[in-house]
Amino acid sequence: MTSTKLARQLLVDAPDVAFCDACLALACGTTRPEMRETTKVLLRHVASFHRASTCASCRRTVRATVYQLSSKCAQCSGPFDVADPGLVMGGERFHLSCMRRLLTDETIRLSRAVTRRSRGLIEQSRRRIRDGYAWPELDMTGGFTRSTPSAQ
Numbered sequence: 001m002t003s004t005k006l007a008r009q010l011l012v013d014a015p016d017v018a019f020c021d022a023c024l025a026l027a028c029g030t031t032r033p034e035m036r037e038t039t040k041v042l043l044r045h046v047a048s049f050h051r052a053s054t055c056a057s058c059r060r061t062v063r064a065t066v067y068q069l070s071s072k073c074a075q076c077s078g079p080f081d082v083a084d085p086g087l088v089m090g091g092e093r094f095h096l097s098c099m100r101r102l103l104t105d106e107t108i109r110l111s112r113a114v115t116r117r118s119r120g121l122i123e124q125s126r127r128r129i130r131d132g133y134a135w136p137e138l139d140m141t142g143g144f145t146r147s148t149p150s151a152q
Helices: 003-013 021-028 032-045 096-130
Strands: 049-054 061-067 087-089 092-094
Touching (some): 003 061, 032 061, 087 096, 092 096
């Protein structure tokens, strides 16, 4: 993993915790000038990275970089409160109820499709019974043979 990816991952794994370039360079095994360039790139290209004034690791008052989560839900845009700190998935923050809703939407969609298919099969069976088709007979190979309507 490159030092840029490692520094980004360190900051993302500790949201709202600021680290100076020196502490990040030490953690990533790189030089301070290289880490300074890395943090400049992160600050310029990723909106979630911001500047802070104090490093959480060394406690010095220096330029530090912090990854801040959004203060609103990615699904409903509602604010977060102390009772619901939210859940981070894919770099986005969701209310627990919004995440539950997103995850169950696919299950509901599949359930409705199965219900429609079942109703169609039931209706097809009822039509066959009304039209006088007998149940399919088994042939000797274990498969079904198509029976014809009984003559009346």
